[in-house]
Amino acid sequence: MEEKKINKLVANILKAKGLSEEQLEKLEEVGIYNREDFEIVSDAATLSEILSLETEVSKKIMEWALGRSLTFQSPSQSTPTIQESSGPIIVESSDVVKCVHCGTRQPKDYKTGDLCLSCGNQAEPVLNCHWCLSTGPGKFCRSCGSEFVTSSDYEIALLLKREGESKNNIVSMIKSLTAQEKENMWAKIRKSR
């Protein structure tokens, strides 16, 4: 069988990069004959091991062979950690209460549960938190910070929680549900009763 030889051009380039004749022979020994074979070697550390070569030289060679700079393929390419944004817990100051129905500011002596002077509805309906099950007025639960859902969506929120959705997801999911999707979820809720 004819002995496979390293491509002459490749050999000359590698010599220019700092490989000795001996190391070129070693390359042939391990079966690297052309530029494509370096793809299998794939990194400078491996090449250093094969040829007992200084890292600097093997890095130069691998950069040439792979046609890209190795500094850009460090393992730091991993996906950035996405922090779950819990958002600030908004606690409305107690002396500024606006009616959720008509937006009218309520008087200073307003107490939770009072009716709006302007429209007669409960200015701040007391809602059940689907997440921690405490109750409270306003837009956000004062115990766990979750946004309240309307009482008509409460059961759906409970269902989503049972299904393992996160606290932050549930409210935005409910807001994006179509009427049909809500109807489907109600069917599920009824079945589970």
Ligand SMILES: [Zn+2]
């Ligand atoms: Zn009102």
Ligand SMILES: [Zn+2]
């Ligand atoms: Zn809560």
